[in-house]
Amino acid sequence: MSSKLFTPGKIGTLSLNNRLIRSATQDPFGQPDGTANEAQITLHKEIAGSGVPLIITAYTYISPDGRATDIQVGFCNEEHYQSQKKVLDAVHEQCGKMILQINHAGQNVYFMPNLEDPTPLAPSGNMKAPNGLMTREITKEDMDRLCNDYVAAAVKGKELGFDGVQLHCAHGYLLNQFMDPNYNKREDEFGGSAENRFRFIRRILIAMREALGKEYPIIVKMNTNCAGEADDAYGEDLIYFCKQFEELGVDAIELSGFDWIAQGKQKNHNYYMQRAKAVRAAVNIPLIFVGGVRTQADIETALGAGMDFISMSRPFISQPDLIKHLAAGEDSRCQSCSKCFVLWEREGRRCVLHDKPEEKA
Ligand SMILES: Cc1cc2nc3c(=O)[nH]c(=O)nc-3n(C[C@H](O)[C@H](O)[C@H](O)COP(=O)(O)O)c2cc1C
Numbered sequence: 171m172s173s174k175l176f177t178p179g180k181i182g183t184l185s186l187n188n189r190l191i192r193s194a195t196q197d198p199f200g201q202p203d204g205t206a207n208e209a210q211i212t213l214h215k216e217i218a219g220s221g222v223p224l225i226i227t228a229y230t231y232i233s234p235d236g237r238a239t240d241i242q243v244g245f246c247n248e249e250h251y252q253s254q255k256k257v258l259d260a261v262h263e264q265c266g267k268m269i270l271q272i273n274h275a276g277q278n279v280y281f282m283p284n285l286e287d288p289t290p291l292a293p294s295g296n297m298k299a300p301n302g303l304m305t306r307e308i309t310k311e312d313m314d315r316l317c318n319d320y321v322a323a324a325v326k327g328k329e330l331g332f333d334g335v336q337l338h339c340a341h342g343y344l345l346n347q348f349m350d351p352n353y354n355k356r357e358d359e360f361g362g363s364a365e366n367r368f369r370f371i372r373r374i375l376i377a378m379r380e381a382l383g384k385e386y387p388i389i390v391k392m393n394t395n396c397a398g399e400a401d402d403a404y405g406e407d408l409i410y411f412c413k414q415f416e417e418l419g420v421d422a423i424e425l426s427g428f429d430w431i432a433q434g435k436q437k438n439h440n441y442y443m444q445r446a447k448a449v450r451a452a453v454n455i456p457l458i459f460v461g462g463v464r465t466q467a468d469i470e471t472a473l474g475a476g477m478d479f480i481s482m483s484r485p486f487i488s489q490p491d492l493i494k495h496l497a498a499g500e501d502s503r504c505q506s507c508s509k510c511f512v513l514w515e516r517e518g519r520r521c522v523l524h525d526k527p528e529e530k531a
Pocket residue numbers: 193194195196197227228229271338340341391426430434460461462463481482483484485506510511
């Protein structure tokens with residue numbers, strides 16, 4: 171049993187009584203209007219009630235054109251705010267803390283949005299989105315509007331009582347697309363060098379910090395790698411990006427990657443550890459390690475390598491009361507098959523290996 175896992179830790183001004191975090195996980199509970207249903211409240215109550223000190227919400231879309239799927243919950247109108255507030259209140263009632271994850275899908279739109287102009291916005295134009303549409307390159311006017319949307323969502327989250335905000339810069343969505351050379355083909359001051367690819371993210375973080383004040387926790391979720399040949403250079407850029415986060419007053423970085431589904435299918439564990447160690451050597455702010463942490467030994471290795479917090483997603487789908495199992499010295503039973511990830515659209519969330527359909531439909 172890990173000793174450090176059950177010791178208190180801090181992310182900026184946020185005090186947590188142990189080191190386990192439920193990483194952002196899209197639930198199958200979003201309604202067509204972007205609000206959540208009661209099942210989202212029940213699930214979060216269960217996770218927080220079991221003793222997980224911090225839950226990061228599912229990615230919420232900050233503007234209607236930033237919605238990735240039709241079951242995603244939003245955070246850009248009054249109905250969305252009130253809906254997420256109910257989830258937040260349920261977590262607070264259980265003495266848990268909750269961080270709002272804010273996102274714009276950019277190119278990665280997986281459904282056909284019901285918008286006057288459904289063209290996906292992305293750092294570069296003429297790229298094929300998953301829904302088959304071609305992207306339009308983001309203009310500087312779009313950037314002004316999007317920066318305002320990110321800040322407005324973060325400020326609203328603070329007003330509602332969220333314990334912090336997480337800016338989603340990972341997993342192929344808009345801000346990750348700016349940093350990842352596979353997506354960003356721009357030739358202006360927002361493309362090319364690492365400094366240029368970071369320019370838009372930098373602007374958003376400066377505006378967020380100014381609007382939220384010095385004390386309010388800001389976390390970034392970041393890809394430690396990218397696909398293909400660009401990955402070697404990306405590994406160096408990663409250090410620059412993370413140092414920038416630290417300089418800009420980010421309180422913690424959650425270290426993820428583009429290929430967590432594929433890594434899981436290969437039954438790999440702790441797959442972003444090598445890059446995470448390089449980040450650890452470069453920055454002093456807290457690091458949250460995510461991706462394939464399953465066993466007591468995995469937790470020990472990550473904490474022993476200087477990671478401050480462990481976050482997990484699929485293990486909580488399999489066992490919402492995971493923390494009790496870990497405290498009893500057990501490993502997570504999740505095998506990272508990721509069938510939970512594809513199944514939700516048809517049947518709702520459940521652990522395919524362990525739950526019968528009727529138990530969690
Ligand atoms: C069903 C499902 C939904 C997810 N939704 C999100 C999300 O909304 N935002 C996000 O940053 N990551 C999301 N992820 C990724 C997880 O937060 C995590 O980074 C990834 O699953 C690796 O952690 P794990 O090995 O503990 O599952 C999701 C993962 C799963 C399985």
